[in-house]
Amino acid sequence: MSSSIILVAPQMGENIGAAARAMSNFGLDDLRLVSPRDGWPNPKANEMAAHGEFIIEKARVFETVNDAISDLNFLIATTANLRYMEKPITSSREVFNLAQGKVGIMFGCERSGLTNEQLVMADVITQIPTSNINPSLNIAQAVGVMCYELFTRNINPLPNKNTPLATKQELDFFLAFLESSLEEADFFKNKKLAPTMKSNIRNMFTRQSLTSQDTRTLMGVLKSLISNR
């Protein structure tokens, strides 16, 4: 998966440099800038980039977001707040499960983030979960966290990456069938522990990102085990 970072109207050169350093830490090298406030090149960006300076050197500047994203297959937009509610928001932990092809991750300017018009362009909107005490991440920190998520996903890829994640309905269908099979087998004979056991079993399957194919495989496994009586 080839990926690009797009900074829209970034204000401070220091932040652009720190973002480039974080990109290089996590194996990304394609930085795209849309109308940087202080022009380009910007010596402050070079200063902060450390060993990521090669990314600053080959960064490309575009006039519009449209120009910057034209060759990408999948655009992820980041947002700090939930004012934009028309599309579902996928967490930073999950979002790369959905991405395919040439992926762009887009960040708004320090002061105000991406506009609604820019968010609309994305295939998916993501948010890094933060505390209510101080929800506003430094932009280079946000770039770092997203690149970290992408890097750890790439070194621990999901199986069946090309099949979509299971819907809640698919997962529930499997879990309900598993539970009823276990009821039938008298697995929950300790009535006091039963609710905890059920919730532990559910958690084991819901806390990972199962694909649709995974749930079908699990249904097959379960039916096979039961029918071999």
Place this chain on the structure above:
Amino acid sequence: MSSSIILVAPQMGENIGAAARAMSNFGLDDLRLVSPRDGWPNPKANEMAAHGEFIIEKARVFETVNDAISDLNFLIATTANLRYMEKPITSSREVFNLAQGKVGIMFGCERSGLTNEQLVMADVITQIPTSNINPSLNIAQAVGVMCYELFTRNINPLPNKNTPLATKQELDFFLAFLESSLEEADFFKNKKLAPTMKSNIRNMFTRQSLTSQDTRTLMGVLKSLISNR
């Protein structure tokens, strides 16, 4: 889980401030400094902390690492390189599965990280995976990633948090039993697809962090399904 960040001999006030900002973003507020190079207080730290300035205001300074960690139950040390090989290294994604009680996360100075003597003090050593192209993270980025991992773990806690993660042996035992049960049920009758199916099934169970208790529950589930013939 109450948690503290410990910066050992930090050099630049700007980095201390940026680390405090990241801490506040992810709900931490206890910052401990061991012998900061430029003394304390440091106005540059305040400047970079943004809405995390309250953390700078109440940060505590210690002379030695021992003083800084005396009240903690569990110490995590971060390292950028693998020169220290006597203890296993747990990834930043997994490390909070092991932590209990009052947790400290300790970072070395910008130039050279933690010494072997400091690493020895930790219950566990962790590393943020990075690219070989530029493995050296800015310290505030590293603090940010660790705080992010802790925050996302706290909002999506593992079930059975107090039971340890399964050993590879426990997991293999379950997976081998599952496979042989499926063989017996003739689940893998398509010999061509069998290796892929086996690997998909294994991946579903290995890519999440199952606890020992989880593997025991899964064994119980499996035995119950099989025996109810």
